[in-house]
Amino acid sequence: MELSKNYIPAVTEDKWYTHWLAKNYFTSQPDSRPAYTIVIPPPNVTGVLHMGHTLNETVQDILIRKARMSGFNTCWVPGTDHASIATEAKVVSMLQERGIKKEDLSREEFLKYAFEWKEKYGNIIYNQIAKLGCSVDWNRTTFTMDDHYYKAVIKVFVDLYNKGLIYRGARMINWDPAAKTALSDEEVEHRDVVGKLYYIKYKVVNENDNRQQTTDKFNYIVIATQRPETIMGDTAVCANPGDERYGNLKGRSVLVPLIDKAVPVIFDNYVDKEFGTGILKITPAHDINDYNIGLKHNLPVVDTLNEDGTMSEAAQIYVGEDRFVVRKKIVAQLREKGLLVKEEEYSTRIGYSQRTNAVVEPKISTQWFLKMKELAQPALDAVTSGKVSIHPGEKFNATYKYWLENVKDWCISRQLWWGQQIPAWYDEKGRFTVAETEEEARKGMSDQQSPLIKTGSILTRDEDVLDTWFSSWLWPIEVFNGITSPGNNEIKYYYPASVLVTGQDIIFFWVSRMIMAGMEYMHEKPFSDVYFTGMVRDKQGRKMSKSLGNSPDLLHLIREYGADAVRFGIMISAPAGNDLLFDEGSLEQGKHFNNKLWNALKLIKMWSARHEQDETQKSQDTNGELGKDNEAINGNLEKSSNDFAIIWFQNRLNEARIEVDKLMKEFRLSEALKTIYSLIWDDYCSWFLEWIKPKYGQNIDQNAYNDAVIFFEGILQLIHPYMPFITEEIYHLLKEREDDLVVKQFGNTIFPDEEILQLGNKLKDVISSIRDVRNKNNIKPKESIRLYIETQESSSYNTLQQILKRQVNAEFVKFNTSPGNAAIPIVVGKEKISIETNIEIDFEGQKEKLLKDLDYLKGFLNTVDRKLSNDKFVRNAKPEVIELERKKKSDAEEKITMIEQSLQQ
RNA sequence: GGGAGCAUAGCUCAGUUGGUUUAGAGCAUCUGCCUUACAAGCAGAGGGUCCGCGGUUCGAACCCGUGUGCUCCCACCA
Numbered sequence: 001m002e003l004s005k006n007y008i009p010a011v012t013e014d015k016w017y018t019h020w021l022a023k024n025y026f027t028s029q030p031d032s033r034p035a036y037t038i039v040i041p042p043p044n045v046t047g048v049l050h051m052g053h054t055l056n057e058t059v060q061d062i063l064i065r066k067a068r069m070s071g072f073n074t075c076w077v078p079g080t081d082h083a084s085i086a087t088e089a090k091v092v093s094m095l096q097e098r099g100i101k102k103e104d105l106s107r108e109e110f111l112k113y114a115f116e117w118k119e120k121y122g123n124i125i126y127n128q129i130a131k132l133g134c135s136v137d138w139n140r141t142t143f144t145m146d147d148h149y150y151k152a153v154i155k156v157f158v159d160l161y162n163k164g165l166i167y168r169g170a171r172m173i174n175w176d177p178a179a180k181t182a183l184s185d186e187e188v189e190h191r192d193v194v195g196k197l198y199y200i201k202y203k204v205v206n207e208n209d210n211r212q213q214t215t216d217k218f219n220y221i222v223i224a225t226q227r228p229e230t231i232m233g234d235t236a237v238c239a240n241p242g243d244e245r246y247g248n249l250k251g252r253s254v255l256v257p258l259i260d261k262a263v264p265v266i267f268d269n270y271v272d273k274e275f276g277t278g279i280l281k282i283t284p285a286h287d288i289n290d291y292n293i294g295l296k297h298n299l300p301v302v303d304t305l306n307e308d309g310t311m312s313e314a315a316q317i318y319v320g321e322d323r324f325v326v327r328k329k330i331v332a333q334l335r336e337k338g339l340l341v342k343e344e345e346y347s348t349r350i351g352y353s354q355r356t357n358a359v360v361e362p363k364i365s366t367q368w369f370l371k372m373k374e375l376a377q378p379a380l381d382a383v384t385s386g387k388v389s390i391h392p393g394e395k396f397n398a399t400y401k402y403w404l405e406n407v408k409d410w411c412i413s414r415q416l417w418w419g420q421q422i423p424a425w426y427d428e429k430g431r432f433t434v435a436e437t438e439e440e441a442r443k444g445m446s447d448q449q450s451p452l453i454k455t456g457s458i459l460t461r462d463e464d465v466l467d468t469w470f471s472s473w474l475w476p477i478e479v480f481n482g483i484t485s486p487g488n489n490e491i492k493y494y495y496p497a498s499v500l501v502t503g504q505d506i507i508f509f510w511v512s513r514m515i516m517a518g519m520e521y522m523h524e525k526p527f528s529d530v531y532f533t534g535m536v537r538d539k540q541g542r543k544m545s546k547s548l549g550n551s552p553d554l555l556h557l558i559r560e561y562g563a564d565a566v567r568f569g570i571m572i573s574a575p576a577g578n579d580l581l582f583d584e585g586s587l588e589q590g591k592h593f594n595n596k597l598w599n600a601l602k603l604i605k606m607w608s609a610r611h612e613q614d615e616t617q618k619s620q621d622t623n624g625e626l627g628k629d630n631e632a633i634n635g636n637l638e639k640s641s642n643d644f645a646i647i648w649f650q651n652r653l654n655e656a657r658i659e660v661d662k663l664m665k666e667f668r669l670s671e672a673l674k675t676i677y678s679l680i681w682d683d684y685c686s687w688f689l690e691w692i693k694p695k696y697g698q699n700i701d702q703n704a705y706n707d708a709v710i711f712f713e714g715i716l717q718l719i720h721p722y723m724p725f726i727t728e729e730i731y732h733l734l735k736e737r738e739d740d741l742v743v744k745q746f747g748n749t750i751f752p753d754e755e756i757l758q759l760g761n762k763l764k765d766v767i768s769s770i771r772d773v774r775n776k777n778n779i780k781p782k783e784s785i786r787l788y789i790e791t792q793e794s795s796s797y798n799t800l801q802q803i804l805k806r807q808v809n810a811e812f813v814k815f816n817t818s819p820g821n822a823a824i825p826i827v828v829g830k831e832k833i834s835i836e837t838n839i840e841i842d843f844e845g846q847k848e849k850l851l852k853d854l855d856y857l858k859g860f861l862n863t864v865d866r867k868l869s870n871d872k873f874v875r876n877a878k879p880e881v882i883e884l885e886r887k888k889k890s891d892a893e894e895k896i897t898m899i900e901q902s903l904q905q
Numbered sequence: 906g907g908g909a910g911c912a913u914a915g916c917u918c919a920g921u922u923g924g925u926u927u928a929g930a931g932c933a934u935c936u937g938c939c940u941u942a943c944a945a946g947c948a949g950a951g952g953g954u955c956c957g958c959g960g961u962u963c964g965a966a967c968c969c970g971u972g973u974g975c976u977c978c979c980a981c982c983a
Contacts, residue, residue, distance in 0.1 A: 238983095403979080539916095604942085671918090771948055780940095878924085881924050881964095884925065885924075
């Protein structure tokens with residue numbers, strides 16, 4: 001069979017993915033094996049996957065595939081998140097483009113559009129996941145608004161309500177005027193901005209005091225504010241009780257500018273005398289601090305804003321105009337009236353809605369809240385006790401702990417349609433009951449002996465839906481129906497999941513809350529390990545975003561480089577826990593790596609083709625004597641030189657396996673990949689295959705060929721979790737077989753023989769050093785050389801000689817004899833090697849190199865000597881350390897002697 | 906304002922309880938090769954005041970202190 005020049009991913013990828021699915025390799029049923037479970041962080045159905053997802057999914061697939069090949073019953077559950085506010089915002093703007101207003105639609109009509117949207121983007125996402133090669137169990141696909149999932153969320157809401165953890169009440173919340181909904185604290189992003197601080201005059205009212213104020217000073221006070229448009233909501237001004245400047249204002253009132261509303265002057269320790277003018281306006285409806293002060297001093301609340309951020313009737317002026325427009329107008333008006341004393345630049349932090357990017361307004365509103373303190377404690381313990389371990393822990397343990405220790409109640413209601421509707425029913429008088437269904441609610445109402453219910457009056461369901469995270473926090477449980485059907489076989493088998501792989505940005509939104517839900521509903525952690533990936537940035541370190549145009553399209557990349565190369569490229573540059581600088585160059589590197597594997601396959605296929613051809617010829621040859629003789633001679637010679645290559649690579653492979661296992665257990669996936677990369681490129685291709693490569697026109701020794709194939713299978717298996725497609729393809733091209741690499745089990749760990757590895761390193765060193773000399777002296781590859789090695793261990797060369805000769809094109813190697821002619825001396829380790837050649841050589845250059853080495857070694861010896869002659873060192877250091885230093889000393893001395901000898905020649 | 910993390914080659918990073926470390930890898934760079942698997946390749950090479958300063962120690966890239974510079978998280982001072 002003819003192999004293409006280079007590896008072509010497109011055909012291969014679809015072929016194997018289809019095959020794996022047909023064989024049901026990714027589907028999981030509980031059985032006697034240990035389970036290895038991962039629940040995918042369900043991507044939002046707001047759009048397509050970006051590079052951050054790509055990184056996350058790749059990491060999960062690597063872990064799952066490794067586990068699948070290591071005896072586990074692996075289950076990777078795919079799914080998507082309805083992403084309440086984010087998706088609703090997208091659907092609303094999509095409708096807007098089509099000229100449809102949300103206000104003109106009924107809830108049902110709107111939901112129909114939303115589900116269409118979900119269907120479209122959900123499928124794109126699933127397609128992307130499949131193209132990337134993710135081995136998810138497609139039978140388990142879950143959406144956070146599936147029927148059972150919806151029920152689970154409702155059930156949990158009712159349960160928490162009955163436990164007294166959910167309550168309804170008017171509180172100061174974060175209001176998103178664009179989406180017209182409440183937000184949780186976590187959904188507000190604070191950004192530094194330079195704003196303005198306006199100093200505004202408030203006139204002092206004199207009605208209770210007949211004395212005429214003589215100085216202008218007491219006719220008005222000056223108050224600083226960043227938000228002059230809120231003055232109409234002022235219901236007091238406040239100073240520190242110890243502030244003498246304002247002592248005489250006790251019991252007096254001031255007039256709110258523009259609307260001339262009289263509000264009292266009050267006193268509270270909250271006010272900092274040093275800051276601003278030392279007196280502050282109190283606007284209870286639009287600032288959390290003011291609200292608290294208002295409560296304390298019994299102030300009325302005047303809400304001057306409508307839901308959409310325009311001024312309300314209560315504002316009296318500029319009604320219906322947007323707050324930021326009004327700000328400008330009010331400033332202008334104040335200035336005109338001489339009430340604006342000054343403006344100064346002021347840097348502050350402003351809260352923006354994470355989803356709509358609108359400036360969030362603090363607002364008093366009746367919402368549903370979840371008490372967090374009780375839920376937080378077990379979640380905190382789970383991490384501090386080490387039941388759940390976070391990677392990288394040093395970075396996130398403290399953050400996690402801090403948040404849970406200071407957690408506030410969670411506002412869980414949203415004024416949206418896309419989501420689980422809150423299961424609370426109200427009667428005409430506004431009395432409500434919480435229940436899973438209307439029937440239950442009716443029953444609940446009658447239990448409360450409401451006369452209205454008994455007569456069968458109409459109940460209205462709460463219009464609001466739940467925060468999207470109030471559904472996602474059940475994800476690891478309800479994907480196995482653990483809430484709706486507690487104690488079922490699957491939840492018992494798969495829960496808790498092994499590892500959660502997600503972005504560090506949702507540690508509070510999701511990770512901590514899943515742990516809470518897990519502890520509350522399963523009395524068990526939801527996962528053992530949390531692996532946080534960093535953020536994907538572009539080459540220049542900028543965040544990837546649509547507006548910058550630096551966020552590449554995943555399917556595009558797969559088409560261009562192949563899925564394996566994309567996976568390789570992203571993993572090779574993803575240091576554990578750090579941000580990843582995405583550079584297409586690394587995908588290019590992945591493509592090259594694919595090609596390297598492909599070419600190794602071509603080489604081996606070539607060997608086998610020649611071998612088969614030969615076999616056929618031999619069987620056709622009735623005499624066969626000649627062929628037999630030739631094989632005997634060549635075979636023996638090749639064989640002895642191949643022996644070492646084989647035993648060396650066997651050990652090198654074992655060594656790499658152990659290292660990779662260790663690294664992967666520590667989630668150091670990038671380093672594990674580097675280890676495998678180097679094993680394949682350097683050790684297998686550059687060294688091993690070259691060592692066993694037969695001379696031109698000759699056949700490979702059968703043993704060497706067989707082992708080369710076995711080793712190839714071994715390295716394919718190691719790299720498979722990272723690059724599933726090409727490895728499966730090569731595995732099958734290597735020889736005909738029934739089994740598939742994707743489920744090939746790793747055998748037991750075999751520890752490598754250190755001595756053989758050392759010997760291999762020595763051989764590589766010697767070869768490289770001699771090649772260096774050849775390079776520097778322009779000795780052409782065809783030009784042969786002769787080697788004279790001075791060594792105490794000439795016997796160690798018994799097995800290395802043949803390889804050495806072949807790799808440096810030496811006619812012969814002689815031990816402990818001097819060359820007849822001038823030769824280039826080099827020192828490798830403790831051995832002196834003289835290279836004799838027929839061509840002109842640059843002795844001066846070589847001498848320089850030796851002198852440089854000598855310099856280094858002398859300096860090195862010096863530091864060792866200093867240590868050994870230091871009394872305190874000899875007394876304090878551990879014996880093995882001293883022994884080591886002595887060895888360093890003697891080694892260095894031997895090397896120096898060798899070099900000095902060489903220089904004398 | 907509070908907290909966390911980081912600083913090692915041009916770039917991205919290793920360096921696992923302080924001792925074969927006068928420091929490694931990949932990429933990039935340079936030199937020589939179209940050598941019969943692979944020029945998407947082969948064989949080599951060069952490149953570092955381990956952020957500055959001080960300390961602990963027989964010994965510091967590693968531990969402590971301090972300064973500087975980045976990054977991130979949290980927070981209701983008008």
